[in-house]
Amino acid sequence: KQTHCRMNNMFASLQEVQLSLNESVFLSKLCKISDFYDVLGVPRTASQKDIKKAYYQLAKKYHPDTNPDDPDAKEKFAKLAEAYETLSDELKRKQYDTYGSAGPGASGAGQQQQYWRGGATVDPEELFRKIFGEFAGGRGFGDLNSMFEQAPEFVMELTFMQAAKGVNKEITVNIDDACPRCDGKSHEPGTKVSHCHYCNGTGMESINTGPFMMRSTCRRCGGRGSIIITPCIMCRGTGQTKQKQTVMVPVPAGIEDGQTVKVPVGKKYIYITFRVQRSPVFRRDGADIHSDVMISVAQAILGGTARAQGLYSTIDIAIPPGIQTDHKIRLEGKGIPRVNSFGYGDHFVYIKIKIPKKLTSRQRMLLLSYAEDEMDVEGTVTGVTRPAKGKSTHTLIHT
Incomplete structure (x- = not known):
């Protein structure tokens, strides 16, 4: 019996040692995890707004729903949640800045392990849903795939004057929009859908990822919470069809070449990038415009007036006697409207003296x-x- 007891005690001791080793390895791995600021790709001086934006962009990129073939996607997604949960809380961030970056040999190593031991307390999926709702302006969503859709992009050609003054211009686009037959519901009108028992109608399922219990989009119903029995014959159950639509685009005055605007189309939106043609008369520098005016030799010597084409009307320019070629005249407030600001730019006119090739x-x-x-x-x-x-x-x- 004594021998048996000693063996049991030895076995228990070995188990304790093994558990201790496992815990040490686990903590060691956590300590080697990249700095939370590096995880989100932000500097240590980043504002809360920058931290939230960085998390949102990376969480969309590494969300398990968009990376079904990446076995590490869930771990990356959970790591982003842990980093954001810590840095978005000023108290936790202060503790992390104090202890989280301490090396294993630093005096605060014990405190660091205690800090890491806490881990994340937030559900990565729920956190992403919350942040997505804020970026989406509070709009709800049923199918999580909608948040990962890339808005279609189109190019609109503009003349120089259209870009400078602004214009309402139509563009015809082919976009995916709600199916007109089923109104985007994906099932045949008049038919019913079946309650998804896999997720109990919530559209979410729980997945054990190791240190986290993560909720993800239901793989059976795709996040709808229901199963479509009779798919719509027009959209084949997708809820969307390719549609040709004519969109009136309000081009703001002062838009520049290469700038992009977001335009709502039905329940969705599109991006339109502008391509501005060169002007044979004007050169542009932000809100300022530059042009040349030709004057005669007599005007240059004796002075007078010259007529220059302005952005909005013809302008009479006073020519002082003895003016030199390339002399610059500033017409204040005669330029292009300042985008996202007040006022107008200036119009700079450069004097060019026309030398006659033939004389009487x-x-x-x-x-x-x-x-x-x-x-x-x-x-x-x-x-x-x-x-x-x-x-x-x-x-x-x-x-």
Whole structure:
């Protein structure tokens, strides 16, 4: 009996050692898990808004429903939930910043193990549903696949003036929308659906992932909570059909090339990216526009006014005497409306002096006479002879 008792005690001791080793290995693995900030891909100074946005984007990417062939998807998804649960709570985040990054050899190693031992207390799926609801503006959803659908993208061509001033422009698109026969319900009108007993009508099933009991979309009913017995003959039970629709797009004034807007279409939305054509007159820099105006030699020398094409109307520009080519004139508030702001940009007009290629005899005589009186000429002027004493003479050449 004594021998038997000693063997039992030895066996119990071995079990305790094994359990202790298993726990140590488990804690060691947890300690080696990437930093929570690295898990979410945010800096340690990230705001709560940035943390929530990062979690939402990554949770969509690694959700088990979108990665059915990835055996590690559930673990990644759960890890994201644990990281978000910790960093979204200011008290837990402060504790994590204090103890969570301590190395195994640091003085706070014992505290670190105690911190890690707590683990996550939130259901990863429930957390994602909550955050998704916030990003979706509080809209409910039945089929979880809807949250992973990528909104279709289209390209709309705009002229320079349409983009600058804004316009309502139609575009015809082919999109998936609610089936007109079953109104998106997926089953034949007049038929009934069967209660899903696999998830008891909740649309969710519980899955043991190891350290977590995670709730995921029901694999039998796809999250609907019911089984379709008679699928709709038009959409074949999908609840959606490809439909051609004409959409009126309100193009905001000041939109730039490559910008994208979100446009609602029925119960869904689409993304439209704008491609803005170049203008033969204007050059754009944000809300400012630039253009050139041609003036004559006489206007440049004597001054006057010039007419320039503006964004909204023709503009009279005062030309001061002696203006030089490439002189820049600023027309304040005559540019493009500032997007997501107030006011307008400016219109900058650059002076270009038009040199005539042909002259009449009278014009030539007048220019030669003018050239005689020029005293600051470096080089020579064709048709003008300058004697050594400084007087100039010219030879009239008939053309």
